[in-house]
Amino acid sequence: MSRRSSQDGYGNYQGSRPTFYIGQHDPNRTDSLTDSQYGHVLHYGFSFASAPITNKHFHERVVALQESYQADIAARDLTPAERANPSLPGPTIPTLTDEDTSLFPGPNITSIVAYCSPWIDLYAADPLVANLSRQVLNLEVAYASFCGVRSIIIPGPRADTDEKRVAQYGRAILEALRQAARTILVVQLPMYREPGLEEEGDTLSGPGVYPTAASTAAVNEDIDLYSAWDTWHTVRSMCNYDPRLFVAVRIPKRLPENELQTRWFAEPLHYLTFAASIFQQNRAGFPSLSKSHQLLINKYMRLKNAPYLILSDVGPSAAELAGSMDLQSTASTASTASASTGAGSAFPSLAEAHSSLSQTDNKKHRPASNVYFSYLKHLEREQEPYSTIETSTLASFQDWLQSPLQPLADNLESATYEVFEGDPVKYDQYEKAIAAAMADWKRLNRPASALPRSSAAALPAGTPTIPELVVAVAGAGRGPLVTRVIRASKATGVPVQLWALEKNQNAYVYLLRMNKQVWGGKVHLIKTDMREWAGPIAEGHEAAGTVTKVDILVTELLGSFGDNELSPECLDGIQRHIAHPHGISIPYSYTAHLSPISYPKVFAELTGRAPSDDNAFETPWVVHLFAIDLVAQKVPGHPRFQQAWEFVHPVRLPFVEDWTAQHGPKKVWTGGGGAMTLATGLNEHNVRHCHLKFVCRPRGVMHGLAGYFESVLYQPAPAADGSTPEPIEISTRPDQIDRKSKDMISWFPIFFPLKKALYLPQDSEIEVSMWRQTDDTKVWYEWQVEVFVWTGPNSRVKVAASELHSSRNVACLM
Template sequence: MPLVVGCNPPTPLGQHGNTDDVLNKARADSLTFVLISLTQHQQQTPHGLMHLPRRDLAALSSSEWSNSIVGVLSPSAFSSENLSLGSSATVRSEVEWAMHMGIPAVVFPAVPNNAPNFSRLLHSTALLVSGSGTSIWLDVNFEPTEACYGSVQGILSSCDNASTIGLNLRFPEQESNSINKTLVHLNRFFGLPVKGVTLPTSLFLTNKKGYPTLSKKMQVVIEWIMKRGGDKIRWVIEGEQKHVPAEDNSQNNTSGYLNYLQYLFHLRSRSDVTEVLDCEEARAEASYLDYLQAPLQPLADNLEFGTYETFERDPVKYRNYESAVLLAIRDGVNLQKWGGSTNNNVVNLMVVGAGRGPLVRASLNAVKRYNATCLSSDLHPLTPRMLAVEKNPSAVIFLHSLVALEPGWAEVVRVISSDMRDAVVGEEEKADIVVSELLGSFGDNELSPECLDGAEKSGLMKPDAVSIPTNYISFIAPLSSAKLHQEAKAQAYSATDGAHGPMGQPFGFLRAMETPYVVRSHAAAQTHIEKECFTYVHPNPDLNDPTKCNSRFVRVEFEADEKYGMGNGSGYGLYNKQEAELAAAAGEGEGGEGAGAGITIHGLTGSFDSLLYRSETENLEEHISIAPQTFSVGMFSWFPLFFPLRDPVFLGPGCKAGVNIWRLGNGKKIWYEWSVDITKIIDGSLVSSTPVHNPNGRSYQVGL
């Protein structure tokens, strides 16, 4: 079911106990759910106040109540009188009834003037529903303004960003005259927990045949939401049915919203939307969206068979490695190290951390490709010699099998079962080209620097050997994502050791918020272009310099701007230049907010770019990257690393966020520490700051 659409007719539904009628009509039009009033009607009887009977209670099954109904709280419950009491008996009883019925969402009205009391009520209701199957949709009268976002983010933070509160963005009846501004502000809203989008029927125009249609500008907006929010967004058509063509008016057994639904389906089926949502990659990623995972530790732990198998499906990574090895081989020929007119036709290849052998295969393929070019020239083909070094004993069994079974491998490949830091090889076996992939989502977080330095120190490489990768650079950017913040908080209740099961010792809040997670960020907005953190180069030019080590510190700064990182999407995927240009236009010509409109930062997103090889003799280089600016499209081996902030910070107008990040070690483990401060650009004065997260690696570390 690609699109989930419901309706909210003008007269409150269900309050006369006719929810079954309403739902049947909606279903006749293929709508998935209806909004009904939660008002319970009572009357005075000689025996006291009695509820009026409702037919629908028995007419609908519990699964219908829990899959097809969204409840709307009575507006009277939000009178200033009720709000000033800081609570509302009506809200409580309506919400309790919704929870009893298994209704999945109840709608809170948009924030009124009496905001502190409203927030208190919202927060206490968010706590009331937690643990039940019911959540809250907070209505937002969406406007592309600073004030709109500001009030919503303020209310969410006063509710401690409770995970039970989602947003229902209600579009105004009149569309905004600046599409760019609308998109830029929507991008910012997608860092908050957007659950639903409500479109009033009056927003639709009427086409020649009387059917509803949207203006070109609104089509762009709706398609943008579809692409960015995916099929998780719940759509609501609201208001009077204005566009039903005459011949359909007779059908009283339908909701009258079919044409609106069909129009949304039509937008959903457009190629620019389906290309994003229905491609192979989107399907493969679906279950990973916003799902936090502990980063792998391939050095301390031994990877499983299935994990290797998943890596090996990547269509881009091994292709780029193969091309990088080919470039290095051709460089060696051009620089007369081997092949060509030299006497030496042997090239020593070494894959360190060979796993189940895909880089061995890619490297041998590169030699084959080079040798194929020799057939049509007077160049001599090369004889490869390959050492495959691996410390995972189970992967070593796999490698030995490959050597025995793969045609031609037995003559050229030798497997060394050892940690590369301790491996010993003969003088004649030392590597000309060392190939490795020991990279994590943040580049160095799987300890590639320490492993490759170790391999260099154990003398596995010739003095003039080259390394593929040649370098890797980690990148960091602020991330606005209430969802990921909530998910990180939720980790506090998981067992510290998966083997202990759900009844094990909880992880605890501090640890949960001081741990970086691998995650395919989705309900998120990367608020700025990522900036460089740490660079590691191999072979390591500082290997024998006692004053140099692999610890690092960097401070990078991100100024508030009115683009809110438009173009960076959710922090995963290639930077979208076109979107960024839209944002720039909104800032300059279409009423941007002026320098530095604000945004909430819930954490940091880490990524990397690795230069596999840059040719010395040809103007060519090969990379793999998950940094949005240089993202390797189609590569899916890595998702970004999310560093949560214990408490989100607000990057307000005229301010900048300073991100401090350390990579530290003590010979036994490596860890990151991080903090964020907000200062005023004008005078550098401090507005707010977070504590340094994970001091001394107390919550998270990677074993050496």
């Protein structure tokens, strides 16, 4: 069923494109911009600008404290053991003063991005440097938060080789989060450590500590593409996926493999930063980005919370910003002088007014356009418009958790039905399947359950009779499938006797109105649970009360995982009315499919919910999966999306039929049976189990399982030439939906979360075990994940495993 809300505002959204919010950053800036300088930057077209939290004076004070401390220790007559004593007190940086910063609360403060000092080294091997850097970070974060800035960018570590020092860095970030209770902290990292694009500038650790472009030029090109991501994963894991912790990714000159781009796409991106060095000149001599860079930007900007873009070292120079104040002062003087002349009189002539405006416009300072900014705005205009499946409503549902429906336990509202009916693709496929079934019935001259009728006996001899099919729409809702059955009947010329069943008494009222105003009273409406329906009495058999069979049964009971809204159980209760052996069920079959995913955003949200919701990690959530990374690769024998199980209808259930004949049609759970759950076992045939193996080539992290489904609505009969037509299908699998049901938006996927994120080493194997379980009163799922690596040709070691998760507490009620 659909998981969307109404599409109000769709018309305004269609044809629009993602908006680029572009900021300006100067890494050499040591003082915050004045209000006039900030206005000058905005005049270029930028949406925001960066500001250092502290200035050169504070840097010199910290360096002086470091040097004086080191000199004091060196001057003291300490033994090596005393120098190594961890209890030796270190220096404490005094609080900030007004001489240490030019950042103050003001009208522009909420649109300024604060930058922590690039010279701190939280990754330092020297404990003194690491300690001083941590103190500076806490002072700057606390003060910037006080001023009212909304986000603070913290320079990431300049290397990833020492796990101990990465953990040291992560611990400092965790401490800084506590200094700013309402401010976003953003760790700046490269997409990968690209040689030649290392961060420049000395830190408290001193010059030459970290590699530079010159020192890496001769190094072999064996680059660990995932080391920077590994660092980020360690930091955010130590911070327990704090919702206020984000990442700013520096875009490299040469983009890495697509798997790494997708990995960062799934992370909580706040900024994408672009240095002048990654641009290349086009034929006209202007800066541009490669086609692969353009594709990356277009993809990232499709996120609901799209990252902001920061242009680094390409904005107005310090000299231009300093000159802007002089220009503004000159313009103010000219304006005052103009006011004292005739041109400034209270009632100038039209000619004078025009002349005055022209002079003012010519004198107004207009900075030359920033070519880098102009190019990014050009890319903004060149993006593909939002498509049909990217409406504003659908975009708002990106990565938003929704509990699965309880279609048997709850009565849906009209607005919910309206949402279901908003997807023409699904109903077009259903109508196509119904029409194909009717055409086959007519072509193959199959018997119909509605014959013989008294009217047929009164026809003149030799008149061919067209069988009237008995068609039932079970779970009719507000009747969209009823309408499609009527349309298919007219299109194929096959008359039908149509029954519509609905248990929701409120929807039943709507169906009565539809039958009078739209369907011409031709539909037999039954208010009942489909499992308790006694069956149809064909027209002409009312007096005898003879119950006939159903030739075509049409239902739309599928959920995000195919069977998760109890389609098998519902069809078990009504399929006894399907004519045997030629009766048709639409859908004919459906399969559930799984794929392991990395899903940091939703995992962070569930982590925040868990203290107040015991079932946060035990619920199969319906989600419009978007900011995800599919961690499994396509390898022979182990595809990225794998089938878990299948249901086929109709199916003969002699055990259930015999039990019903003995005990009556009502299923009653008595307990104490021999089934796995000690139930009577009536629903054991709908229990399923799967064990799947996936392969993960690069290292990564797994947060859960993405669930999809495919359904064969109808398989047309072989043609006269013996060829078999393609089945009529619908699918939500990302690799199949365009081929089988393009642009279908009725179902969002399902997400089975893991309580603990599982780290996946390179070339690891992921094994998934899942069960569909029942006790005759409800249905739930259980799932477990294990991670293995090969240590030799014939030996494999388990390196990680989840606990067994179970949705029994939030099971779907039968």
